[in-house]
Amino acid sequence: MSPTMRAILGGGLIAAILDLGWAFMLAARDGIGPARVLRVVASGPFGDAMREGGAGASAVGACVHVLLALVMAAVFVLVAHQATVLIRRPILWGLAYGFGLYVVMYWIVLPLRWPERFPNRDPYDVAAALFTHMVLVGVPIALAAARAFRAGAFRGRLR
Template sequence: MAQPGRRILTATLVAGTLDIIAASLLAISAGRTPDKMLRGVASGPFPDATSWGLGGAALGLAVHFAIMATMAAVYVLAADRLPLLKAQRILAGIGYGIATWAVMNLIVLPLRWPTVFPHTDLFSIASQLFCHIVLVGIPIALIAARR
């Protein structure tokens, strides 16, 4: 079996890249730019980052991948201890995608931006669930199950 660190890194890079591409496309479809979206991500832990230009966007990308590394590490380490997560990787990935969506959209984001989150429009909920399930949960679960 591949070492946990290698699977965590791979899952972080794959899911993180898929998710940030989707987030960029969603930002563009909403009339915003990817760099503004990334500065918004950075403003979670660094509130002034929205005015930091490309430096704020780069920091947002780093924050995004740090969050994704945490998501990947939690799942990979859990899957190494719970064989069912590897045996039922697609179903477990769907469940993990829903769980990560719930944590981010119902707890983390509303705590930081209570006037904006949680989103209640159907498109936003559906697109975020899709991203968390198909682009985050399932890829992490598949990579975690690698030998």
């Protein structure tokens, strides 16, 4: 497997696991189980009926979640191939990328799907979402890209 593909898979899967773990923890605080969290994820692209589904709907939600994280990782890694400055300081750029992901998800994607619920301006919810996207998603993706650079995926270009 190429270093680029390892960066996408590694960064994306780590980000997916950390993000989902955080979501499960926050939901548990409100008495909501992991299966319901995953069904809500599935309801994004597949409609509100998924919220009432069973194990299959939860599995679809897990797949949707992982696919989104892989796309997020692929975008960063592919852009980093052209702008290798992104992997010079992966923590900084990972935080910045995570902030950008938060803006896209919480101010564009989610309001388009659920305009009655988003954008959410509750300070606690905003802080939790920023932490998730910046620290648990953006940073692991950027670190995976930096590791791929060290493995030769970027052919020595460092701009």
